[in-house]
Amino acid sequence: MVTGSAGFIGRHVADALRDAGHDVAGLDIRDGADVRDPDALDELLPGVEVVVHQAAKVGLGVDVSDLPGYASVNVYGTAVLLAAMARHNVRRLVLASSMVIYGEGRYVCAEHGDVRPGPRAVEDLERGRFDPPCPRCGAPLDWAEVGEDTPPDPRNAYATTKLAQEHLAANWARETGGSAAALRYHNVYGPHMPLDTPYAGVAAIFRSELRAGRPPQVFEDGRQRRDFVHVRDVARANLAAVTADVPAGTLRAWNIASGSPHTVGEMAAALAAERGGPRPQVTGRYRLGDVRHIVASPARAAAELGFRAEIGFDAGMKEFARS
Numbered sequence: 001m002v003t004g005s006a007g008f009i010g011r012h013v014a015d016a017l018r019d020a021g022h023d024v025a026g027l028d029i030r031d032g033a034d035v036r037d038p039d040a041l042d043e044l045l046p047g048v049e050v051v052v053h054q055a056a057k058v059g060l061g062v063d064v065s066d067l068p069g070y071a072s073v074n075v076y077g078t079a080v081l082l083a084a085m086a087r088h089n090v091r092r093l094v095l096a097s098s099m100v101i102y103g104e105g106r107y108v109c110a111e112h113g114d115v116r117p118g119p120r121a122v123e124d125l126e127r128g129r130f131d132p133p134c135p136r137c138g139a140p141l142d143w144a145e146v147g148e149d150t151p152p153d154p155r156n157a158y159a160t161t162k163l164a165q166e167h168l169a170a171n172w173a174r175e176t177g178g179s180a181a182a183l184r185y186h187n188v189y190g191p192h193m194p195l196d197t198p199y200a201g202v203a204a205i206f207r208s209e210l211r212a213g214r215p216p217q218v219f220e221d222g223r224q225r226r227d228f229v230h231v232r233d234v235a236r237a238n239l240a241a242v243t244a245d246v247p248a249g250t251l252r253a254w255n256i257a258s259g260s261p262h263t264v265g266e267m268a269a270a271l272a273a274e275r276g277g278p279r280p281q282v283t284g285r286y287r288l289g290d291v292r293h294i295v296a297s298p299a300r301a302a303a304e305l306g307f308r309a310e311i312g313f314d315a316g317m318k319e320f321a322r323s
């Protein structure tokens with residue numbers, strides 16, 4: 001069963017599972033089935049072997065008025081789902097988690113080695129000092145790839161609720177002997193990405209601006225780095241996770257990334273070039289909840305899931321710009 005099966009990622013996951021020969025049941029709020037509704041789950045879960053949980057409230061949110069919504073859908077919804085899975089003896093969960101649970105990525109100081117900068121100061125952001133300095137000596141830092149054992153440090157409501165989902169899934173696994181595969185997605189983009197909503201990721205926002213003939217508004221100096229991973233690759237990762245080797249009673253997490261990070265400015269330029277303009281505007285504006293660079297290491301997913309992204313940045317953005 002795929003939750004969120006009518007959503008951006010859930011649809012692609014359901015398609016990939018079907019293409020691989022699985023029987024797929026879907027649950028989606030757009031079809032009137034809420035993951036927080038135990039009765040709906042009791043109807044759907046008999047006979048289900050694996051739940052692939054993609055239903056969630058996503059994005060950075062607008063302000064604190066969003067907190068109850070994130071907690072309700074993501075935390076409470078997952079709790080209701082896990083309890084129902086226990087009732088129906090479903091022993092495997094694949095969970096859509098996120099890179100945002102790491103907070104600010106990994107940084108290396110020439111003098112102090114690996115360091116973890118705190119949230120960026122408003123004064124620094126106001127002055128255009130976007131790169132976090134070494135928390136010990138203030139020197140500039142180099143970013144480095146984040147591995148799955150990095151301690152979590154969620155910095156917004158969405159990140160907090162995604163981490164809570166992982167913890168609840170680990171509790172469920174321990175209590176029931178089930179196994180949970182948490183896929184920590186990097187920035188997912190591709191066909192069916194939601195349009196024109198403040199909750200959408202930056203790739204969708206830029207595409208909407210270009211479609212309307214407006215220049216993409218690139219925040220900070222555009223040099224913040226992410227890994228844009230295509231939704232069909234993410235669907236393949238879910239397919240691998242359904243049968244991955246996860247010991248009973250445990251949760252195992254994997255970063256799901258393309259392995260070739262780009263800056264937000266490069267992404268804006270690639271989409272604008274493909275659509276023939278207008279050229280992106282680098283605004284210097286910032287959002288307090290944003291982290292500067294976050295780049296996941298794809299190594300564990302390659303070694304253990306056999307997952308490697310197949311759709312490269314250039315081809316993926318070309319298709320996305322036109323979709």
Ligand code: UD1
Pocket residue numbers: 058059060061097098099100158185186187188198199200201202203205206217218219220224226264286287290291
């Ligand atoms: C995104 C997703 C999050 C997912 C995570 C995985 C959203 C909103 N966020 O987080 O759900 O779990 O990837 O790593 O879908 N930016 C601009 N101009 C804009 C909007 C954003 O320059 O108009 C910049 C932001 O300042 C930020 C970067 O683009 O530096 C990425 O923003 P965004 O896609 O919103 O969120 P992430 O934090 O990367």
